[in-house]
Amino acid sequence: MFQITAKRSGRVALSLAACASAALALPVAAAEPTKVKVFIGAMFEIGENTGDRAGEFQHWYERYWKTSQPHAVKGALKPIYCNDDGVCGAVLGMGKVNSSSSMQAILLDPAYDFSQAYFVLSGVAGTPPSRGTIGDVSWGSWLVDYDLGHRWAPEEGKPGEPVFMPRKGYESYRVFQLNPALVNWAVKLGSGTNLQDSDSxxxxxxxxxxxxxxxxxxxxxxxxxxxxxxxxxxxxxKEAQYMAKLYGADDYVITEMEAAAITLVIKRQFGTDRVLSLRGAVNFDQGNPNETTLQHLDPAPGQTAGGFAETVANIEAVGSRVVDHITANWAEWQKGVPPLPAK
Structure with a gap:
């Protein structure tokens, strides 16, 4: 009797082991990727994401991701955050290479589906005093790469003539016209925002x-x-304005360091119809008539422009109107930019 029971027990054990092995051999279903509705890319943060002096990311983080967990992406500078509404964002890094390599890594992460995403490329910037002022918030209609050409010292050319010539071969990625319909939506939605200002x-x-x-x-x-x-x-x-006109773009109003490069990365996978460039002016691109360029670049204590805190708040205040409108009306925006209402 004992021998029969032992044999039965052995067969049961072998059967359970076989079942366990079969279960282990079954493929594990991969988690569905997060469907991104809007991705917000900032370029830097000064300290923490919340609770201290705000850089480009903090106001976005506090609005959309305070309760979200970070997700590290291999090859990206900083983690990505997402909320339940499909709004995601990350700090991409300053400069063309830094920011665009982060964007590429994030777009290639299988944890996210960007196939219908809108992109808001957000940060601070400079502006020519003839076209803007401290605290302005600007939507980009065109993005122009300041490089990708030939330059020479003024004294080595003809007096008064430009010292830049485009290099052939870069035509498809030195200038981007962003989707006019989307830009018009952004201007319309953001124009009623009460912008902050400062005495300084x-x-x-x-x-x-x-x-x-x-x-x-x-x-x-x-x-x-x-x-x-x-x-x-x-x-x-003046040279930047010359380049904008040379390429058939609108007036140059913002100088920044990342948008054209990031847009090229997005274009190669998804096109540019859903890309927005959003910048706040925290400095002028030149000194006033009573100071040299070097004096303006290295101002004495107390001689800086001021308004930085107010400008980064303005960027989020304007941009969030667009983000919130898209997510709240996703059925209309999912397949593409809807027509702008007549009124």
């Missing part, structure tokens, strides 16, 4: 004779110029 910024603006420089902050639209070089001074500002 108001006082600083008065150093410039330009009426646009002296004006209160507003929501603007125009060409965003992307360059790793922190170009500065009236001469290079």
């Amino acid at each position: 910024a108001r006082q600083y603006r008065m150093r410039y004779p330009d009426k646009r420089a002296q004006a209160a902050p507003s929501v603007t639209v125009g060409t965003h110029m992307t360059g790793d070089t922190f170009f500065h001074g009236p001469g290079l500002s």
Whole structure:
């Protein structure tokens, strides 16, 4: 009797072991990727994501991801955050290579589905005093790469003529016209935002004779110029405007360091119809008539523009109107940008 029971027990054990092995051999169903509705890319944060001085990411984080867990992405500078509404975001890094390599890594992560996502590329920037002022928030209609050409010293060319010539072969990725329908939506949704200002910024603006420089902050639209070089001074500002016109773009209104490069990465996978460039002006791209360019680049204590805290708050205040509208009306936006209402 004992021998029969033992044999039965052995057969049961073998059977259970076989079942366990079969279960282990079954493929494990992969988790469904997170469907991203809007991705917000900032370029830097000053300290923590919340609770201290805000950089480009903090106001976005506090609005959308305070209760979200970070997800590390191999090859990206910082983790990505997502909320239950499909709004995701990350700090991508400053400069063209840094930011675009982070964006590439995030887009290739199988944990996310970006096939219907809208992209808001967000950060601070400079502006020419003839076209903008401290605290402005600007939507990019065109993105132009400041590089990808030939340059020479002014004294080595003809007096008064440009010192830049585009290099052949870069035509498809040195300039991008962003989707006018989407840009028009962004301008419409953001234009009613009550923008913050500061006494220090108001006082600083008065150093410039330009009426646009002296004006209160507003929501603007125009060409965003992307360059790793922190170009500065009236001469290079004029050159940037020359390049914008040379490429058939709108007036140059913003100087920044990332948008064209990130857009190229997105374009190669999803096109550019759902890309927005959003920038807040925290400095002028040149000094006032009473200071040299080098003096403006290295100001004495107390001589800086001010208004940084207010500008980063303005960026999120304007941009979140677009993000919230898209997610709240996802059935209309999922397959593409809907027509703008007539009124």
